[in-house]
Amino acid sequence: MNDLVRPMDLIPESAPFSPEQRSWLNGFFSGLVLPETGGVTPLSPQENAAVLGGDPADDGEAPWHDQTLALDARMALAAGRPLRRRMMAAMAQQDCGQCGYTCETYADALAEGRDARLNLCAPGGKDTARMLKTLAAESKGAPAPAATTTMTPTTTAAPGTTRDTPARAILLSRRRLNREGSAKETWHVEFDLSASDLSYRAGDSFGIFPRNEPGLVDQIIAMLGASHVTPVRGRTLREVLLSDVSLSPAPDRLFELLSFLTGGATRDRARRLAQGEDPDGDAAQLDVLATLQKFPQARPHPEAFVEALDPLQPRLYSISSSPRAAPGRLSLTVDAVRYVVGRRKRLGVASTFLAERLAPGETLPVYVQAAHGFALPENPATPIIMIGPGTGVAPFRAFLQERAAIGAQGKNWLFYGHQRAAHDFFYADEFEAMKATGLLTRLSLAWSRDGAEKFYVQDRMRQAGREIWAWLAEGAHLYVCGDASRMAKDVERTLVDIVAEFGARSADEAIAYVAGLRKAGRYQQDVY
Known part of the structure; x- marks a missing residue:
């Protein structure tokens, strides 16, 4: 084996990395350059020993753990690392907890086969899911890329403390925070927690399980040519589409399904979309309904259609109240997301659910996501x-x-x-x-x-x-x-x-x- 070498300045200062990340990359790529090239000085045996004190492929450092870096930059920083570290780099690096883990522990669970769900990183979206699918294929025992696989929690957590064990909360009220004339629509939303024994701290987040907009669900059922009461998963098709599956964005598995139901150039376009390509320049705009409209000749069976969709994920919101100021209550500050693509209005699933579809007095499944490193100082005198x-x-x-x-x-x-x-x-x-x-x-x-x-x-x-x-x-x-x-x-x-x-x-x-x-x-x- 060649001696280790001192890093060369291979990564320009203009590259989108911090000094620490640039230093790590210089070291990694310098290791790929032979000393004979004349640009590298071999380390001494003592320096070699100091550097090789542990497994050089997994030194415990995570220079990619920076939510401001793009996916390709994070993957470059993780090049040459073990599978679990590259899986971590594929995450969105926010440690938001929406997946039920931190980025590192989610990657560990996937790499070790303890969780088979490759689509839990909501901030990372399809890019993260595709990268995880690619990485998982490297290992024989890697999780299957099935989008709807569910796992049974290995521990029994108290209700409302994890996404797998939600509790129920009551919507008390909502009021709009913007005054008339604002270009935005933001709501202060209040919940009653008294019946659930939920507790939280300032800095924590609140996970809610929304329901899809009924009008969108009805349009999709009409496009399928199916009945609202068609039995799927032991319930009606409408119930499943309302509460169980995500209707935006369209997942790769849906494109794969449609490719089997079409032919010729249409099949080719569906296959290319399933592979992450953008043959018509509209991939970013394709939610489930738009996809069915794009491939009107394909009419999948309702059961196959539902199985091709991703599960509807909970959404996390930063809590905007202190339990000391309002015991048994909790508030959120929510921007209602509404926008137009083509001639069709699109709605943020959770934000408009809270802003208009959930009525005061109704209950919904919720949980508290404890903050990871976002809390007030222990010393109350600290500014x-x-x-x-x-x-x-x-x-x-x-x-x-x-x-x-x-x-x-x-x-x-x-x-x-x-x-x-x-x-x-x-x-x-x-x-x-x-x-x-x-x-x-x-x-x-x-x-x-x-x-x-x-x-x-x-x-x-x-x-x-x-x-x-x-x-x-x-x-x-x-x-x-x-x-x-x-x-x-x-x-x-x-x-x-x-x-x-x-x-x-x-x-x-x-x-x-x-x-x-x-x-x-x-x-x-x-x-x-």
Whole structure:
């Protein structure tokens, strides 16, 4: 075997990786280059021994565990690692718990054959499911790629503490948070937990099991040419489509089924869609109904059709209340998702279920997902900085209620933003009251549509950079909640710039400082 080598700078600084990730990749790819190329210096025997202290294929590090990285970048970071580590890299890296695991433990369960469900990573969507299917095929004992496989929980958990053992909650009420004229539709939704013995902490998430929109279900049944009462899985077809299966997006198994029922060029298009290709440029828009409309000559049997669909997954929402402030109750802050594709209106399954289809007084299955590394500091005197635009403010309302209930002496600073101050200032009266009492030390607001130029929370952070640095120097914890792909990235870049400017650090030192905050639990994210 060739001696290990010192890494070359093979990955450019412009590549979308952190310094730690770039260093790891340089080391990995340098190991593929022979010393004879002249660009690599062999390590000494002592250095070899230090590096080879464990299994080099699985050193316990997970440089891909970063929700801001694209799938291909994560897979590159996991190249050469054991199957379970590459499966972990395929996850969305949010540790949201929606799958019932963390990203690492879900990957372990798949690799070890303890769970056969390859489609539980809701944030990762079809891309993650396809990558897991590819990876699972590497191992003889790997889980089968069946989309509807279910597993029996290995332990009996208390009702409401896992997705596999839901409890029941009652919808108490909902009220719209946007004022008239807003371009958004956001709801404050209240639940009664008193009959379920559910408990939660500020920072946790609430899992709900929604039902599909009845009009969409009826259209699909009509496209199948079937009856509402056709027996499927011991129930009626309509009942199964309402509660058991996902109707968006169309899964690969549905395309596979349709390819068997068609011929010629149509069969080829269905097969290519099943393989992740996009022959007609419309793959991203194909939910189940649109797929049936695209292949009208195919009329699958209802039982085969249902088995080709993915199970309807629960949805997680950040809890926007503290149990100390409202015992036996829980609230969510929910954006109702509505959009148009072509001439057809599409609806967010869970958000519109909560906004309009679930009536006050009705019950629904729910569970509490304990937060993974997203909680208030143990010391109530520790100052906190909270950055949560839009519905990202939800857990910070809970944090503030919790701090008020326990009489925490630590300072509290909230950054909140949305489109327009007159229409989209959620919980304005509450936050202004908290500011008046001194609970909310600072309230920094950003409105993206009120001026000639768009202005976001990260812009407000830059304006207050000196004070943010002063709070961090005092030991403040910083929290971010909201969109992972854009907002969270921009906030982190801004934070690095603030540390560099006001902490008198180089760019690399500022990046290392922020990484240190994260490692110490002082920089926490709840992103999606």
